[in-house]
Amino acid sequence: MAIRKIEVRERLMERNDVIARSVRRRLDEFGVFTLNLVSSPGSGKTLLLERTLDALGSEFRIATVTGDVQTQNDADRLARHTSRLVQAVITQGACHLDAKQVETALEAIDLEFTDLLFIENVGNLVCPAAWNLGEDAKVVVMSVTEGEDKPLKYPKMFTESRYAILNKIDLLPYVPFNVEKAIGFARDVNPSLEFFLTSAYTGEGMEDWYDFLRDRVAKLRGAAWSWRS
Protein backbone atom coordinates (compact mmCIF):
# COMPACT_ATOMS: atom_id res chain seq x y z
CA MET A 1 0.00 0.00 0.00
CA ALA A 2 2.92 2.32 0.69
CA ILE A 3 4.09 1.79 -2.88
CA ARG A 4 0.63 2.54 -4.22
CA LYS A 5 0.58 5.76 -2.21
CA ILE A 6 3.93 6.84 -3.64
CA GLU A 7 2.84 6.11 -7.22
CA VAL A 8 -0.30 8.22 -6.89
CA ARG A 9 1.72 10.98 -5.28
CA GLU A 10 4.30 10.94 -8.06
CA ARG A 11 1.63 11.17 -10.73
CA LEU A 12 0.05 14.12 -8.91
CA MET A 13 3.43 15.84 -8.65
CA GLU A 14 4.16 15.28 -12.35
CA ARG A 15 0.81 16.75 -13.29
CA ASN A 16 1.54 19.72 -10.99
CA ASP A 17 4.90 20.30 -12.65
CA VAL A 18 3.34 20.31 -16.12
CA ILE A 19 0.88 23.02 -15.05
CA ALA A 20 3.63 24.93 -13.21
CA ARG A 21 5.67 25.07 -16.43
CA SER A 22 2.69 26.45 -18.29
CA VAL A 23 2.14 29.10 -15.57
CA ARG A 24 5.88 29.88 -15.76
CA ARG A 25 5.63 30.46 -19.53
CA ARG A 26 2.72 32.88 -19.14
CA LEU A 27 4.50 34.85 -16.44
CA ASP A 28 7.66 35.00 -18.57
CA GLU A 29 5.70 36.12 -21.57
CA PHE A 30 4.32 39.10 -19.68
CA GLY A 31 7.53 39.79 -17.72
CA VAL A 32 5.93 39.34 -14.31
CA PHE A 33 8.41 38.85 -11.47
CA THR A 34 6.78 36.26 -9.23
CA LEU A 35 7.64 35.31 -5.68
CA ASN A 36 6.13 32.41 -3.73
CA LEU A 37 6.21 33.31 -0.03
CA VAL A 38 6.42 30.32 2.29
CA SER A 39 6.76 30.13 6.06
CA SER A 40 5.31 28.65 9.20
CA PRO A 41 2.07 30.23 10.42
CA GLY A 42 2.60 33.56 12.13
CA SER A 43 5.97 34.53 10.66
CA GLY A 44 4.47 37.77 9.41
CA LYS A 45 4.03 37.12 5.65
CA THR A 46 0.75 38.99 5.44
CA LEU A 47 1.96 42.13 7.25
CA LEU A 48 5.10 42.08 5.09
CA LEU A 49 2.91 42.05 1.99
CA GLU A 50 0.59 44.76 3.36
CA ARG A 51 3.63 47.02 3.90
CA THR A 52 5.04 46.15 0.49
CA LEU A 53 1.75 47.02 -1.21
CA ASP A 54 1.69 50.34 0.66
CA ALA A 55 5.30 51.15 -0.22
CA LEU A 56 5.44 50.02 -3.85
CA GLY A 57 1.81 50.03 -4.93
CA SER A 58 2.17 53.36 -6.73
CA GLU A 59 5.48 52.39 -8.38
CA PHE A 60 4.46 48.98 -9.68
CA ARG A 61 1.40 47.07 -10.68
CA ILE A 62 1.29 44.36 -8.03
CA ALA A 63 -0.98 41.33 -8.11
CA THR A 64 -1.49 38.95 -5.19
CA VAL A 65 -2.71 35.39 -4.75
CA THR A 66 -3.13 34.16 -1.17
CA GLY A 67 -3.71 30.61 -0.03
CA ASP A 68 -5.41 29.72 3.21
CA VAL A 69 -6.64 26.42 4.56
CA GLN A 70 -10.02 27.66 5.57
CA THR A 71 -10.57 31.43 5.73
CA GLN A 72 -9.85 34.33 3.44
CA ASN A 73 -8.59 36.51 6.29
CA ASP A 74 -5.26 37.19 4.60
CA ALA A 75 -6.92 38.16 1.33
CA ASP A 76 -9.23 40.55 3.21
CA ARG A 77 -6.21 42.12 4.90
CA LEU A 78 -4.31 42.56 1.63
CA ALA A 79 -7.36 43.97 -0.14
CA ARG A 80 -7.24 46.99 2.19
CA HIS A 81 -3.83 47.87 0.72
CA THR A 82 -4.41 47.58 -3.00
CA SER A 83 -7.03 48.64 -5.49
CA ARG A 84 -6.40 45.48 -7.50
CA LEU A 85 -8.15 42.18 -7.12
CA VAL A 86 -6.66 39.92 -4.44
CA GLN A 87 -7.17 36.32 -5.43
CA ALA A 88 -8.04 34.17 -2.41
CA VAL A 89 -7.58 30.42 -2.72
CA ILE A 90 -9.08 28.32 0.07
CA THR A 91 -7.35 24.95 0.03
CA GLN A 92 -10.07 23.15 2.03
CA GLY A 93 -7.67 21.47 4.39
CA ALA A 94 -4.66 21.05 2.09
CA CYS A 95 -1.39 22.29 3.54
CA HIS A 96 -0.10 24.01 0.38
CA LEU A 97 -1.12 25.70 -2.86
CA ASP A 98 -0.74 23.78 -6.11
CA ALA A 99 -0.05 25.01 -9.64
CA LYS A 100 -3.62 24.36 -10.81
CA GLN A 101 -4.98 26.70 -8.16
CA VAL A 102 -2.52 29.39 -9.20
CA GLU A 103 -3.33 28.87 -12.88
CA THR A 104 -7.03 29.33 -12.12
CA ALA A 105 -6.36 32.39 -9.96
CA LEU A 106 -4.32 33.98 -12.76
CA GLU A 107 -7.30 33.78 -15.13
CA ALA A 108 -8.79 36.73 -13.26
CA ILE A 109 -5.56 38.76 -13.26
CA ASP A 110 -4.55 40.91 -16.20
CA LEU A 111 -0.92 39.87 -16.52
CA GLU A 112 -0.21 42.41 -19.22
CA PHE A 113 -0.70 45.10 -16.59
CA THR A 114 1.26 43.36 -13.85
CA ASP A 115 4.91 43.86 -12.86
CA LEU A 116 5.06 41.89 -9.67
CA LEU A 117 3.09 38.89 -8.46
CA PHE A 118 3.17 37.72 -4.86
CA ILE A 119 1.85 34.28 -4.06
CA GLU A 120 1.32 33.97 -0.31
CA ASN A 121 1.33 30.24 0.34
CA VAL A 122 -0.41 28.40 3.19
CA GLY A 123 1.51 28.85 6.45
CA ASN A 124 3.39 25.56 6.59
CA LEU A 125 7.11 24.76 6.64
CA VAL A 126 6.76 21.26 5.16
CA CYS A 127 4.26 20.82 2.33
CA PRO A 128 4.71 23.92 0.14
CA ALA A 129 8.40 23.04 -0.40
CA ALA A 130 7.45 20.22 -2.75
CA TRP A 131 5.05 22.17 -4.96
CA ASN A 132 6.35 24.28 -7.80
CA LEU A 133 3.82 27.02 -8.66
CA GLY A 134 5.64 28.48 -11.65
CA GLU A 135 7.25 31.22 -9.53
CA ASP A 136 10.64 32.88 -10.18
CA ALA A 137 11.70 32.01 -6.66
CA LYS A 138 10.48 30.89 -3.29
CA VAL A 139 11.06 33.26 -0.38
CA VAL A 140 11.10 31.60 3.01
CA VAL A 141 10.00 33.92 5.81
CA MET A 142 11.20 33.05 9.29
CA SER A 143 10.72 35.09 12.43
CA VAL A 144 13.25 35.60 15.22
CA THR A 145 10.74 34.15 17.68
CA GLU A 146 10.94 30.73 16.02
CA GLY A 147 14.34 29.39 17.10
CA GLU A 148 17.57 29.33 15.11
CA ASP A 149 17.46 25.68 14.13
CA LYS A 150 14.43 25.83 11.81
CA PRO A 151 16.61 25.55 8.66
CA LEU A 152 18.04 22.28 9.98
CA LYS A 153 14.64 20.96 10.98
CA TYR A 154 12.89 21.92 7.75
CA PRO A 155 15.78 21.79 5.27
CA LYS A 156 13.74 21.21 2.13
CA MET A 157 12.03 24.56 2.52
CA PHE A 158 15.40 26.27 2.80
CA THR A 159 17.02 24.40 -0.10
CA GLU A 160 14.01 25.14 -2.32
CA SER A 161 14.08 28.86 -1.49
CA ARG A 162 16.39 31.35 -3.14
CA TYR A 163 15.68 34.16 -0.65
CA ALA A 164 15.06 34.21 3.06
CA ILE A 165 13.49 36.95 5.15
CA LEU A 166 14.35 36.99 8.83
CA ASN A 167 11.40 38.95 10.16
CA LYS A 168 10.38 40.52 13.50
CA ILE A 169 13.93 41.72 14.19
CA ASP A 170 12.38 44.38 16.48
CA LEU A 171 11.87 41.52 18.97
CA LEU A 172 15.57 40.55 19.06
CA PRO A 173 16.18 42.28 22.43
CA TYR A 174 13.48 40.11 24.04
CA VAL A 175 14.08 36.63 22.64
CA PRO A 176 16.96 34.16 22.89
CA PHE A 177 17.83 34.20 19.18
CA ASN A 178 21.28 34.44 17.60
CA VAL A 179 21.02 35.92 14.10
CA GLU A 180 24.44 34.72 12.93
CA LYS A 181 23.73 31.22 14.12
CA ALA A 182 20.39 31.13 12.29
CA ILE A 183 21.92 32.42 9.05
CA GLY A 184 24.79 29.95 9.48
CA PHE A 185 22.37 27.02 9.82
CA ALA A 186 20.43 28.23 6.78
CA ARG A 187 23.61 28.50 4.69
CA ASP A 188 24.72 25.04 5.84
CA VAL A 189 21.58 23.82 4.13
CA ASN A 190 21.63 26.23 1.19
CA PRO A 191 24.89 28.21 0.74
CA SER A 192 23.44 30.53 -1.90
CA LEU A 193 20.45 31.69 0.14
CA GLU A 194 20.16 35.51 0.13
CA PHE A 195 18.97 37.03 3.39
CA PHE A 196 16.87 40.08 4.24
CA LEU A 197 16.58 41.17 7.87
CA THR A 198 13.31 42.96 8.44
CA SER A 199 10.67 44.09 10.84
CA ALA A 200 7.52 44.55 8.82
CA TYR A 201 6.00 45.89 12.05
CA THR A 202 8.46 48.77 12.68
CA GLY A 203 9.69 49.08 9.08
CA GLU A 204 13.32 48.34 9.96
CA GLY A 205 15.19 46.73 7.07
CA MET A 206 12.25 46.99 4.69
CA GLU A 207 14.03 49.39 2.33
CA ASP A 208 16.50 46.65 1.35
CA TRP A 209 13.60 44.41 0.47
CA TYR A 210 11.93 47.14 -1.58
CA ASP A 211 15.21 47.92 -3.38
CA PHE A 212 15.60 44.26 -4.24
CA LEU A 213 12.09 44.20 -5.74
CA ARG A 214 12.75 47.42 -7.65
CA ASP A 215 15.93 45.95 -9.06
CA ARG A 216 14.25 42.74 -10.19
CA VAL A 217 11.33 44.48 -11.81
CA ALA A 218 13.69 46.90 -13.62
CA LYS A 219 15.74 43.97 -14.95
CA LEU A 220 12.69 42.12 -16.19
CA ARG A 221 11.36 45.25 -17.86
CA GLY A 222 14.70 45.75 -19.58
CA ALA A 223 14.70 42.14 -20.74
CA ALA A 224 11.11 42.32 -22.00
CA TRP A 225 11.98 45.53 -23.81
CA SER A 226 15.01 44.12 -25.60
CA TRP A 227 13.14 40.93 -26.41
CA ARG A 228 10.21 42.83 -27.93
CA SER A 229 12.29 45.34 -29.91
Added chain:
Amino acid sequence: MAIRKIEVRERLMERNDVIARSVRRRLDEFGVFTLNLVSSPGSGKTLLLERTLDALGSEFRIATVTGDVQTQNDADRLARHTSRLVQAVITQGACHLDAKQVETALEAIDLEFTDLLFIENVGNLVCPAAWNLGEDAKVVVMSVTEGEDKPLKYPKMFTESRYAILNKIDLLPYVPFNVEKAIGFARDVNPSLEFFLTSAYTGEGMEDWYDFLRDRVAKLRGAAWSWRS
Protein backbone atom coordinates in the same frame (compact mmCIF):
# COMPACT_ATOMS: atom_id res chain seq x y z
CA MET B 1 -7.40 10.61 -10.23
CA ALA B 2 -8.59 12.86 -7.42
CA ILE B 3 -11.00 10.11 -6.39
CA ARG B 4 -8.22 7.52 -6.43
CA LYS B 5 -6.15 9.78 -4.20
CA ILE B 6 -8.98 10.12 -1.70
CA GLU B 7 -9.56 6.35 -1.59
CA VAL B 8 -5.92 5.63 -0.83
CA ARG B 9 -5.90 8.33 1.79
CA GLU B 10 -9.00 6.94 3.47
CA ARG B 11 -7.52 3.46 3.64
CA LEU B 12 -4.33 4.88 5.17
CA MET B 13 -6.36 6.80 7.75
CA GLU B 14 -8.42 3.73 8.62
CA ARG B 15 -5.27 1.71 9.14
CA ASN B 16 -3.89 4.51 11.30
CA ASP B 17 -7.02 4.54 13.46
CA VAL B 18 -6.82 0.79 14.04
CA ILE B 19 -3.24 1.13 15.29
CA ALA B 20 -4.15 4.23 17.32
CA ARG B 21 -6.85 2.25 19.12
CA SER B 22 -4.35 -0.46 19.96
CA VAL B 23 -1.88 2.16 21.29
CA ARG B 24 -4.76 3.66 23.28
CA ARG B 25 -5.53 0.29 24.89
CA ARG B 26 -1.91 -0.21 25.95
CA LEU B 27 -1.69 3.27 27.46
CA ASP B 28 -4.99 2.74 29.31
CA GLU B 29 -3.84 -0.62 30.59
CA PHE B 30 -0.79 0.96 32.20
CA GLY B 31 -2.55 4.17 33.28
CA VAL B 32 -0.28 6.47 31.28
CA PHE B 33 -1.66 9.98 30.76
CA THR B 34 -0.67 10.88 27.20
CA LEU B 35 -0.65 14.27 25.54
CA ASN B 36 0.03 14.92 21.86
CA LEU B 37 1.55 18.41 21.53
CA VAL B 38 0.85 20.10 18.22
CA SER B 39 1.71 23.57 16.97
CA SER B 40 3.32 25.53 14.20
CA PRO B 41 7.13 25.49 14.15
CA GLY B 42 8.66 27.76 16.76
CA SER B 43 5.75 28.02 19.20
CA GLY B 44 7.99 26.77 22.00
CA LYS B 45 6.87 23.14 22.44
CA THR B 46 10.37 21.85 23.09
CA LEU B 47 11.27 24.48 25.72
CA LEU B 48 7.90 23.86 27.39
CA LEU B 49 8.72 20.15 27.61
CA GLU B 50 12.27 20.82 28.82
CA ARG B 51 10.87 22.95 31.67
CA THR B 52 8.18 20.37 32.43
CA LEU B 53 10.77 17.59 32.65
CA ASP B 54 12.86 19.76 35.01
CA ALA B 55 9.86 20.62 37.19
CA LEU B 56 8.08 17.27 37.36
CA GLY B 57 10.80 14.75 36.51
CA SER B 58 11.34 13.84 40.16
CA GLU B 59 7.61 13.60 40.90
CA PHE B 60 6.57 11.50 37.94
CA ARG B 61 8.02 9.00 35.53
CA ILE B 62 7.82 10.89 32.25
CA ALA B 63 8.41 9.38 28.82
CA THR B 64 8.78 11.40 25.63
CA VAL B 65 8.43 10.72 21.92
CA THR B 66 9.42 13.54 19.57
CA GLY B 67 8.76 13.75 15.86
CA ASP B 68 10.88 15.78 13.50
CA VAL B 69 10.93 15.95 9.73
CA GLN B 70 14.64 15.60 9.41
CA THR B 71 16.78 16.10 12.54
CA GLN B 72 16.66 14.82 16.07
CA ASN B 73 17.46 18.24 17.53
CA ASP B 74 14.39 18.26 19.78
CA ALA B 75 15.14 14.79 21.11
CA ASP B 76 18.71 15.86 21.88
CA ARG B 77 17.40 18.89 23.75
CA LEU B 78 14.92 16.86 25.80
CA ALA B 79 17.52 14.20 26.59
CA ARG B 80 19.46 16.80 28.60
CA HIS B 81 16.47 17.08 30.97
CA THR B 82 15.63 13.46 31.67
CA SER B 83 17.48 10.28 32.54
CA ARG B 84 14.94 8.28 30.55
CA LEU B 85 15.14 7.36 26.91
CA VAL B 86 13.79 10.03 24.55
CA GLN B 87 12.35 8.36 21.47
CA ALA B 88 13.16 10.35 18.34
CA VAL B 89 11.07 9.67 15.25
CA ILE B 90 12.34 11.20 12.02
CA THR B 91 9.43 11.38 9.60
CA GLN B 92 11.61 11.74 6.48
CA GLY B 93 9.64 14.59 5.03
CA ALA B 94 6.17 13.76 6.36
CA CYS B 95 4.42 16.65 8.08
CA HIS B 96 3.03 14.65 11.04
CA LEU B 97 3.56 11.58 13.21
CA ASP B 98 1.37 8.54 12.65
CA ALA B 99 0.16 5.87 15.07
CA LYS B 100 2.50 3.22 13.68
CA GLN B 101 5.53 5.37 14.49
CA VAL B 102 4.25 5.90 18.03
CA GLU B 103 3.51 2.20 18.44
CA THR B 104 7.07 1.38 17.38
CA ALA B 105 8.52 4.08 19.66
CA LEU B 106 6.56 2.68 22.63
CA GLU B 107 8.21 -0.72 22.20
CA ALA B 108 11.35 0.78 23.76
CA ILE B 109 9.48 2.47 26.63
CA ASP B 110 8.60 0.59 29.82
CA LEU B 111 4.98 1.69 30.18
CA GLU B 112 4.59 -0.01 33.53
CA PHE B 113 7.01 2.54 34.93
CA THR B 114 5.52 5.54 33.17
CA ASP B 115 2.97 8.04 34.51
CA LEU B 116 3.04 10.64 31.79
CA LEU B 117 3.83 10.42 28.10
CA PHE B 118 4.43 13.49 25.97
CA ILE B 119 4.33 13.10 22.21
CA GLU B 120 5.87 16.17 20.60
CA ASN B 121 4.47 16.18 17.09
CA VAL B 122 6.08 17.68 13.98
CA GLY B 123 5.71 21.49 13.99
CA ASN B 124 2.78 21.90 11.64
CA LEU B 125 -0.70 23.40 12.12
CA VAL B 126 -2.36 21.39 9.36
CA CYS B 127 -1.37 17.74 9.00
CA PRO B 128 -1.15 16.46 12.62
CA ALA B 129 -4.80 17.41 13.22
CA ALA B 130 -5.98 14.46 11.11
CA TRP B 131 -3.84 11.78 12.75
CA ASN B 132 -4.94 10.11 15.95
CA LEU B 133 -1.93 8.71 17.82
CA GLY B 134 -3.82 7.04 20.67
CA GLU B 135 -3.32 10.04 22.99
CA ASP B 136 -5.67 11.16 25.78
CA ALA B 137 -5.80 14.61 24.26
CA LYS B 138 -4.15 16.93 21.80
CA VAL B 139 -2.67 20.14 23.20
CA VAL B 140 -2.31 22.92 20.67
CA VAL B 141 0.51 25.32 21.51
CA MET B 142 0.26 28.80 20.05
CA SER B 143 2.56 31.71 20.73
CA VAL B 144 1.57 35.35 21.14
CA THR B 145 3.88 36.25 18.25
CA GLU B 146 1.70 34.33 15.79
CA GLY B 147 -1.39 36.54 15.39
CA GLU B 148 -4.78 36.11 17.00
CA ASP B 149 -6.58 34.61 14.02
CA LYS B 150 -4.71 31.28 13.89
CA PRO B 151 -7.70 29.36 15.33
CA LEU B 152 -9.87 30.65 12.48
CA LYS B 153 -7.24 29.88 9.85
CA TYR B 154 -6.41 26.41 11.15
CA PRO B 155 -9.72 25.42 12.77
CA LYS B 156 -9.27 21.65 12.55
CA MET B 157 -6.27 21.78 14.85
CA PHE B 158 -8.29 23.74 17.40
CA THR B 159 -11.39 21.54 17.19
CA GLU B 160 -9.26 18.39 17.55
CA SER B 161 -7.46 19.76 20.63
CA ARG B 162 -8.89 19.63 24.13
CA TYR B 163 -6.28 22.00 25.60
CA ALA B 164 -4.52 25.07 24.29
CA ILE B 165 -1.36 26.68 25.56
CA LEU B 166 -0.86 30.33 24.74
CA ASN B 167 2.91 30.57 25.10
CA LYS B 168 5.53 33.36 25.12
CA ILE B 169 3.28 35.67 27.16
CA ASP B 170 6.46 37.47 28.29
CA LEU B 171 6.48 39.04 24.79
CA LEU B 172 2.98 40.54 25.13
CA PRO B 173 4.30 44.06 25.81
CA TYR B 174 6.17 44.03 22.50
CA VAL B 175 3.74 42.49 20.03
CA PRO B 176 0.34 43.55 18.67
CA PHE B 177 -1.60 40.63 20.17
CA ASN B 178 -4.92 40.71 22.00
CA VAL B 179 -5.22 37.70 24.34
CA GLU B 180 -9.00 37.93 24.77
CA LYS B 181 -9.51 38.14 21.02
CA ALA B 182 -7.32 35.08 20.42
CA ILE B 183 -9.13 33.04 23.09
CA GLY B 184 -12.44 34.26 21.70
CA PHE B 185 -11.55 33.07 18.18
CA ALA B 186 -10.40 29.73 19.57
CA ARG B 187 -13.64 29.26 21.52
CA ASP B 188 -15.68 30.20 18.44
CA VAL B 189 -14.12 27.16 16.84
CA ASN B 190 -14.09 24.93 19.93
CA PRO B 191 -16.14 26.23 22.90
CA SER B 192 -14.78 23.62 25.33
CA LEU B 193 -11.09 24.35 24.73
CA GLU B 194 -9.22 24.80 28.05
CA PHE B 195 -6.50 27.45 28.00
CA PHE B 196 -3.16 27.79 29.75
CA LEU B 197 -1.26 31.08 29.50
CA THR B 198 2.45 30.47 29.85
CA SER B 199 5.94 31.67 29.23
CA ALA B 200 8.14 28.61 29.23
CA TYR B 201 11.04 31.05 28.92
CA THR B 202 10.39 33.10 32.10
CA GLY B 203 8.33 30.46 33.90
CA GLU B 204 5.23 32.67 34.17
CA GLY B 205 2.03 30.62 34.27
CA MET B 206 3.85 27.30 34.24
CA GLU B 207 2.60 26.31 37.72
CA ASP B 208 -0.98 26.07 36.40
CA TRP B 209 0.23 23.71 33.70
CA TYR B 210 2.13 21.59 36.23
CA ASP B 211 -0.88 21.49 38.57
CA PHE B 212 -3.06 20.33 35.72
CA LEU B 213 -0.61 17.50 34.95
CA ARG B 214 -0.41 16.58 38.66
CA ASP B 215 -4.18 16.42 38.84
CA ARG B 216 -4.52 14.21 35.76
CA VAL B 217 -1.83 11.79 36.86
CA ALA B 218 -3.36 11.57 40.37
CA LYS B 219 -6.77 10.78 38.88
CA LEU B 220 -5.40 8.09 36.59
CA ARG B 221 -3.48 6.54 39.48
CA GLY B 222 -6.63 6.51 41.57
CA ALA B 223 -8.54 4.89 38.75
CA ALA B 224 -5.82 2.30 38.13
CA TRP B 225 -5.70 1.59 41.86
CA SER B 226 -9.43 0.98 42.22
CA TRP B 227 -9.48 -1.07 39.04
CA ARG B 228 -6.65 -3.30 40.23
CA SER B 229 -7.93 -3.80 43.78
